[in-house]
Amino acid sequence: MPKYAPIHKRVKRHVIGREHHFFVAAPPALAGLIDRELRQLLVAENELQRRPGGFGFRGRLTDAYRINLQSRLSNRVLMQVSSFKATSFRRLAQKLSELPWELYLYGESALKIRVSTHKCRLYHSSAIAERAQEQVRRQLAQFGLAPVEERHFDQVQHLFIRGVNDRFSVSVDSSGDHLYKRGIKTHGGRAPLRENLAAAVLQLAGYDRQRPLLDPMCGSGTFSLEAALMAANIPPGWFRRFAFMEWPSFVDRRWQHLRKQHEAVMRKTGKAAILAFDIDGAACEALKQTLRRHHVADWITVDRKDFFDFSPGEWTGSKGVVVLNPPYGRRFTTAADQSGLDSIFKQLTRFYKGWRLALVSPRKSLNRKLPFEVKIYPIAHGGLAAAVAIGEIT
Numbered sequence: 001m002p003k004y005a006p007i008h009k010r011v012k013r014h015v016i017g018r019e020h021h022f023f024v025a026a027p028p029a030l031a032g033l034i035d036r037e038l039r040q041l042l043v044a045e046n047e048l049q050r051r052p053g054g055f056g057f058r059g060r061l062t063d064a065y066r067i068n069l070q071s072r073l074s075n076r077v078l079m080q081v082s083s084f085k086a087t088s089f090r091r092l093a094q095k096l097s098e099l100p101w102e103l104y105l106y107g108e109s110a111l112k113i114r115v116s117t118h119k120c121r122l123y124h125s126s127a128i129a130e131r132a133q134e135q136v137r138r139q140l141a142q143f144g145l146a147p148v149e150e151r152h153f154d155q156v157q158h159l160f161i162r163g164v165n166d167r168f169s170v171s172v173d174s175s176g177d178h179l180y181k182r183g184i185k186t187h188g189g190r191a192p193l194r195e196n197l198a199a200a201v202l203q204l205a206g207y208d209r210q211r212p213l214l215d216p217m218c219g220s221g222t223f224s225l226e227a228a229l230m231a232a233n234i235p236p237g238w239f240r241r242f243a244f245m246e247w248p249s250f251v252d253r254r255w256q257h258l259r260k261q262h263e264a265v266m267r268k269t270g271k272a273a274i275l276a277f278d279i280d281g282a283a284c285e286a287l288k289q290t291l292r293r294h295h296v297a298d299w300i301t302v303d304r305k306d307f308f309d310f311s312p313g314e315w316t317g318s319k320g321v322v323v324l325n326p327p328y329g330r331r332f333t334t335a336a337d338q339s340g341l342d343s344i345f346k347q348l349t350r351f352y353k354g355w356r357l358a359l360v361s362p363r364k365s366l367n368r369k370l371p372f373e374v375k376i377y378p379i380a381h382g383g384l385a386a387a388v389a390i391g392e393i394t
């Protein structure tokens with residue numbers, strides 16, 4: 001189709017109607033779980049492949065929509081728009097100027113460019129980003145502006161340029177905000193876990209949506225909110241927007257169709273038993289407000305309590321899953337951290353026999369004999385070498 005054909009026709013043919021190469025960026029520590037998750041969301045024809053830093057697959061835009069909406073564990077989904085070799089800025093600018101940017105982005109969108117290079121003659125990231133910004137802007141300006149009265153542009157569009165051995169791949173980011181952002185919480189709390197990490201910990205602990213879930217140092221409530229989403233069968237991206245919604249290729253009808261498929265199975269599992277508490281009353285209040293704001297106050301029971309004054313028998317007769325992320329400092333091998341953990345284990349062995357435990361803590365603090373058998377999974381949390389201990393309390 002010639003370049004001067006109406007843009008919507010070119011978008012339909014070249015972007016909507018074609019398969020693309022996508023890349024799902026994933027935290028390395030969760031790669032095994034994400035592999036399983038993506039295989040459930042994709043089909044064999046998508047040819048999922050493990051790559052450094054994530055997974056590649058071939059598919060349609062709707063496959064990318066689905067992963068954005070449903071992946072509890074991934075970081076973001078990128079759509080590759082070009083791949084070429086360049087050893088000079090002239091060549092880089094030329095290749096970037098040849099791309100039909102008007103099929104991927106609107107001129108009104110704010111654009112950020114992220115560059116990484118490895119063993120490339122062009123290694124100056126900000127100079128590469130500057131050239132790319134210039135070329136994309138110039139190209140989009142030729143095509144005028146989008147019909148703004150119909151659209152609002154609240155997403156920053158990200159372009160990812162990655163060079164390895166002088167070969168550059170250029171991708172547009174379909175997610176926008178990092179996927180761990182569910183669009184639910186507006187409060188931060190102290191050292192909150194990322195939602196995708198919390199979801200992975202719940203999966204590792206065997207949280208099955210039926211058993212009671214106890215979150216006794218809940219902070220901002222990340223574990224409880226993730227468990228509530230799982231229990232109600234609500235996709236993690238249900239409450240947020242994505243960058244692809246502000247692409248020329250976005251067809252709201254298709255997106256609404258995907259959402260409708262979920263609506264049919266949402267909240268069918270019945271009310272889950274989830275209790276979140278914290279010694280910090282303000283943290284509990286912030287979590288309650290969040291739940292009220294989304295009209296889901298019945299999802300989670302929230303209370304101000306001290307973990308050391310509570311036994312789970314007061315709440316439920318069943319054996320459930322207890323998730324703990326006790327506070328710790330940067331100098332996490334201090335005696336105080338250690339003795340804090342000792343008293344937590346004492347409380348657990350006294351009152352929680354038969355419960356499943358998931359405990360997030362500095363890796364070093366778990367490197368010792370614990371009163372019952374646990375499996376240790378290394379994770380990265382807030383720049384620290386952390387780990388999660390999973391086991392049955394005996």
Ligand SMILES: C[S@@+](CC[C@H](N)C(=O)[O-])C[C@H]1O[C@@H](n2cnc3c(N)ncnc32)[C@H](O)[C@@H]1O
Binds near residue numbers: 191217220306308
């Ligand atoms: C690292 S933060 C938990 C962060 C949480 N996972 C989140 O994602 O927001 C630790 C929390 O433990 C709470 N805490 C400390 N001692 C406690 C106790 N004895 N009983 C209950 N909560 C306690 C703190 O108030 C703090 O909110």
